[in-house]
Amino acid sequence: MTTPTAASPTVDWVHEVALDAYAYLYPLVTMELTRRQATNVVEPSGFHAPMNRFAHVRAFPDAGFREVVRPNFDTLYSAAWLDLADEPIVVSTGADTDGRYYELPMYDMWTDAFAVPGQRTSGTGRGAWAVVAPGWVGEIPEGVGRIDAPTSVIWIIGRTQTNGPADYPAVHAFQDQLALTPLSAWGGGPVEPPSGTVDPSVDTATEPLKQADSLTAEAFFDLGLDLLAAYGPHLTDGPMVMRMERAGLAPGARFGDLDPAVKAALADVPNEARQKMAAALPKLANVVNGWQMNVETMGVYGNSYMKRAIVTKVGLGANAAEDAVYPLALADADGNPFDGANDYVLRFEADQMPPVQAFWSLTMYDGDGFQIPNPIDRFAIGDRDALQFGADGSLELLLSATSPGADRESNWLPTQAGPLGLTMRLYSPKSSVLDGTWSPPAVRVVAS
Numbered sequence: 001m002t003t004p005t006a007a008s009p010t011v012d013w014v015h016e017v018a019l020d021a022y023a024y025l026y027p028l029v030t031m032e033l034t035r036r037q038a039t040n041v042v043e044p045s046g047f048h049a050p051m052n053r054f055a056h057v058r059a060f061p062d063a064g065f066r067e068v069v070r071p072n073f074d075t076l077y078s079a080a081w082l083d084l085a086d087e088p089i090v091v092s093t094g095a096d097t098d099g100r101y102y103e104l105p106m107y108d109m110w111t112d113a114f115a116v117p118g119q120r121t122s123g124t125g126r127g128a129w130a131v132v133a134p135g136w137v138g139e140i141p142e143g144v145g146r147i148d149a150p151t152s153v154i155w156i157i158g159r160t161q162t163n164g165p166a167d168y169p170a171v172h173a174f175q176d177q178l179a180l181t182p183l184s185a186w187g188g189g190p191v192e193p194p195s196g197t198v199d200p201s202v203d204t205a206t207e208p209l210k211q212a213d214s215l216t217a218e219a220f221f222d223l224g225l226d227l228l229a230a231y232g233p234h235l236t237d238g239p240m241v242m243r244m245e246r247a248g249l250a251p252g253a254r255f256g257d258l259d260p261a262v263k264a265a266l267a268d269v270p271n272e273a274r275q276k277m278a279a280a281l282p283k284l285a286n287v288v289n290g291w292q293m294n295v296e297t298m299g300v301y302g303n304s305y306m307k308r309a310i311v312t313k314v315g316l317g318a319n320a321a322e323d324a325v326y327p328l329a330l331a332d333a334d335g336n337p338f339d340g341a342n343d344y345v346l347r348f349e350a351d352q353m354p355p356v357q358a359f360w361s362l363t364m365y366d367g368d369g370f371q372i373p374n375p376i377d378r379f380a381i382g383d384r385d386a387l388q389f390g391a392d393g394s395l396e397l398l399l400s401a402t403s404p405g406a407d408r409e410s411n412w413l414p415t416q417a418g419p420l421g422l423t424m425r426l427y428s429p430k431s432s433v434l435d436g437t438w439s440p441p442a443v444r445v446v447a448s
Contacts, residue, residue: 009246015265017247018221022273023309024240025224026212027111030312032227033208035153039081040202042195047079050196052089052182054080054158056175059168060379061371069369070315073380074361074425076171078104078158078178084133085152090144090186091117092128094177099124101161101358101427102174103323105299106131108150109231111312113299113320115147119358120323120428130183134232141186151231157317161359161427163384209313213274217266218255225253236303277310284310288439290331291424295321295434325429329422333442338420343400343446350393355438357428359383362397367419374414375403381413382425399443 038055041048049055057077065071082089091104103118117127122145129145132138133152140146158178162171185191203211215223229251233241244250248258255263284307285294299320301308311318315326331337332344346362354360361382366372371379381387381397388410389395398404399422401415424440432438 011261011265014247014262015269017243018217018249018266018269019273019276020240020305021224021244021247021249022220022269023277024237024244024305025220025228026273026277026309027312028109028227028231029215029220029224030208030212030316031107031109031111031155032223033211034316035081035155036199036202037204037208038079039196040199040204042198047077049080050194051081051083052180053193053196054078054156054175054178054180056172056178058172058175059165060162063371063373063377063379066370070363070365070421070423071371072361072425073363073371074162074359074382074427075101075159076162076168076175078156078160078175080156080158080180082131082154082156082180083152084131084136084149084154086182088130088132088136088138088140088183090128090130090179090181090183091147091156092179092181093117093126093174094179095174096126097124097160097174100170100174102159103319104156104158104178105317105319105323106147106149107155107157107317109153109227110151110234110301111308111316111318112150112234112301113318113323114150116320116323117147118323128186130186138183140183144186150234153231155317209316213270215270217269218263220270221249221253221255221266225249225251228252240303240305277306277313280306281310281314286436287330288436289442290333290335291327291329291440293325293327293433293436293439295325295436298325299323321429321434323428325426325433327424327426327440329424329440329443333444338422338443340401340415340417340420343398343448344415344443345446346397346399346443347441348395349441352438352441353395354383354424354426354440355430355432356383356426357430359427361425362413363423363425364399364413364415365421365423366416367421369421372414372416374416376409376412376414378412378414381411386410400446 038048039051044055060073061071101119105113106115108114129147130140131147131149160171285292297304299318361380363380398412404412
């Protein structure tokens, strides 16, 4: 690398900074495109709702669902985008969950989970929290907590434990009592929920990640730098922002104002940066027994800009590890990728059960990350199911395309021919998961 003088950064140096800046801004751009699409409705529908209003997902995906990869079958979602610019918004639960696991992670526009009311943190009783924008000054009513948001727009992705379809009514009752109330209206009785508007210029057909990845260098940096000016960097981003400013990529700057030689050199930065992200993905976390254990800087990333960008791409809205860890199976015990032509077994010894405060599950997907249709409509299995344990307290989960027999079907997770994907979910994991002293055992092929 050529080190530039203070007066004249070289084109090569600016190109290198722009690659770093792309990863730095990628979460911000993706969040904004997600927000535009998710709030471009008049009334709530599915995962979409107007600003400052909850959208509730009322059922697990069925066998044909293809809108989101690797959906979970453990919780039902309640999502909302909040605009705090005019005044704080009070987020309230309205009901005691009686011990039921729930969480309301709040993400700033950089995708950091800066607050997570819920079972692990605030408990399961009724709660109310005023979420305030940076710089807001005012009084918070008694009985209402204060949460300071790093950005004036945030995203809530609530998750509520759901023990199968029979549990839907209880979960719906909890969802229905989640509320968003302007601080000025708090305590004054019911508030008419806001209606939205539809902007025809918003692309509602293309998923936000594909939109972000299709932006030219000029469109990406113009949007990213506008958002950086609007929401501001994190406090520890000073060195990154200073480098960007020296390269001509200051908050609010225009790509078109760069030197023509620099613009030409940066034209392929989006493609190059995404290639770097793809190359870094397999190294994102430690792999133990064939399972990738992503527990470091998850949900709150600090200055790990590349990791934050990669997680944005593969799992936007990721939980902090303290709330949930998702071990991802990359290979079986022999180091081979999973193939539905084989039968597999995942065996937990009695003293090696998944260590969680809440609950755990194992979900089976096809090679594209979608659930597999099967005769018993079982896409996930876990500790809330009627599992059969061995006489020694061990547990074997059976993974196969055909039933292992009626007497063993309680422990069966169906597969299908072709590539497979396995994901564990550990909700409120214990310290042994977080410090790396526990990881899932290897998945083994059953000898024919």
